[in-house]
Amino acid sequence: MTDDAASSTPRRTLRRGAVAAALTALLALLCCLGGAGAFLLTELGDEQKDDPSIAGLTCGTSHTVKSTGIMPRFTKYGDDQIRNAAVIIKVGQDMKVPARGWVIAVATAMQESALRNLGHLGRRNDHDSVGLFQQRPSQGWGTPAQLQDPAYAAGKFYQKLLTIPDWERLSLWEAAQKVQVSAFPYAYAKHEDLAGQIVDALAGGAARTVQLGAKAVCNVAAGARIAASGWTAPLPGGVVSGFRTAARPAHNGVDLAADKETPIHAAASGRVLVARCDPDHSGRRDCDVDGYPGKGGCGWFVDILHAGGYITRYCHMIRRPLVKPGQLVTVGEEIGRSGSSGNSSGPHLHFEVHVDGDRSKAGAINPVPFMRERGAPVDRTA
Structure with missing residues (x-):
């Protein structure tokens, strides 16, 4: 499958906050022993971010x-x-x-x-x-x-x-x-x-859990299931094309398997920045038809700004999104349906994560470790 990130995305790059390697190593050592109106970007994203390594944590609430x-x-x-x-x-x-x-x-x-x-x-x-x-x-x-x-x-x-x-x-x-x-x-x-x-x-990794009845279960946040972190996978399909692979170095997100009309959920609460048809390479906005490789553009797509200055992007929707710019959305809220509009060879969801409020390719990071650290993995089939 082929994708282009939103072709008219502003090419601005914000300075990323540095994280000391010593802090990451210390937290990994300590932690792994444990089993309304639109609000402004600065109101969501001015908290200084730390990035402790939590990949090896015992995930659960028994710690x-x-x-x-x-x-x-x-x-x-x-x-x-x-x-x-x-x-x-x-x-x-x-x-x-x-x-x-x-x-x-x-x-x-x-x-x-x-x-x-x-x-x-x-x-x-x-x-x-x-x-x-x-x-x-x-x-x-x-x-x-x-x-x-x-x-x-x-x-x-x-x-x-x-x-x-x-x-x-x-x-x-x-x-x-x-x-x-x-x-x-x-x-x-x-x-x-x-x-x-x-x-x-x-x-001990409790923010990655979902409360299912009396039990806290790790790494299963998707759709109606929301992790304690406040995140959920946008849909349950696994990754079928990865982030900036050798074959696709300009692929700034991951493709998630999905049939047409699969509900797409907001990965976290936030404010909709963009919800529109992305023009193809020729400047046409014809997103109500299936796309094809080389066409260019995200088709119908949505960008959402979240706390911490994170932005998520959802491309190739089958029709106009269910949300509008400026709208506040809640984690797990349906924002559209999957399809194959834009630069696409078949139905799927192209999903991106950006940091520091930067919607350009410079702000894009690999969604797989990001979502897994929040208990909402996208690199699996559910």
């Missing part, structure tokens, strides 16, 4: 989280802050909250307090807010002393979260907002990716 001893290191967060994250996760474990709740709780505390157990800040304080979650005694959350106990504060957060219908399928910012009632609800979104990495580092 006992400890808040003592050596803590994994993350840029911007010291030992005390990561210990507070560990307390949040441990409380979630003890309360038997699915791992998705741990990611939501950690991301919420990252936004509210930068994972610091804050006392009353006087004039700088938001009313009488205190603690990791900036909960207010006057709103009935507890006494100031109770709310400055990280375990108590986390427990109160989870108690409220569990009362929200279908909370596990909400966008992280929506779930957090229903608990916190913040004046800046979208701000929670930018912490999701790093919160998932912290949960993985402290809880």
